[in-house]
Amino acid sequence: MNRLSRRHFLTAAAVAAPLAAIPLRAPAAAGGPRALTFTHLHTGERLSLEYFRNGAYLPEAMQAVNHLLRDFRNGAVGNMDPALLDLLHGLHQATGSQAPFQIISGYRSPATNEALHRRSAGVATRSLHLKGMAIDIRLADVQLEHLRDAALSLRRGGVGYYAGSNFVHIDTGRVRAW
Template structure:
């Protein structure tokens, strides 16, 4: 950095130095805190039915971010009737942990099914015997996903290894069901 050459520059530099020196240890601590890397959890979602995409930092320095959670709730809403539900934070953490375990934090999770209203769940039950009457989807506690470029079998096995909640592998449809209703696994 070149030395200041005119009186204005010298005066400004001295003023900045004086301000820094007179603020004391509180200012120094604040500067350190500001420079410290934040503990951040992020997630990227793509709802395959609505086409919506969202990438958010949903947890920063020990706090869930209200606006980010609202965005996640919107993207994971019931695409059949636009009903929105508060998605369980443990489920969001499960998805984030799964991405870290697989080393695919840079990839977007493709969502086949997030929240399901009771009416939507009942309609799906009429079409398929594999839909639970008391589905965790209706409580904002389950999601069906796939990760582009990552085999669903690998996603399923990583989810099982996390022992965070339920993991179901639906090989014919090539998606993985994840929920936070208790640790268990199955193939459908």
């Protein structure tokens, strides 16, 4: 296990311990309608929409989400993973939040990811942001560590905790934490 992987493993173990103390609400019925509200912190754009109804994702809603979560640095639009929206929906319910998700970063183009990687070792060369499977968020009415803990408790993908930058990364990749 390399040093970085070991640190991520140890961090995951340390943050998972307090999860049992957090009361979480039950997720919505699998086939029921699902809606989300967003505020993009870099573009100032807001979006509130139902993205799932009658057992299906709504194509117009998915297009609107793809546009909102585009690479704000160069305008490139990717296809966001519908499972990421479901993860956000479940996270909103788990925290009991009434606030919109504040978006720091959604989709990243290869050019943006490469530029960010050159500036910071913390940016993965094969980031799930490139595949529309990751998002960096916060909620105004939920403490950052509680948002992290709720995301960890869902066990539906990766969770990164960036207290110094004031956001939580979530993705629909394998379950892991850092």
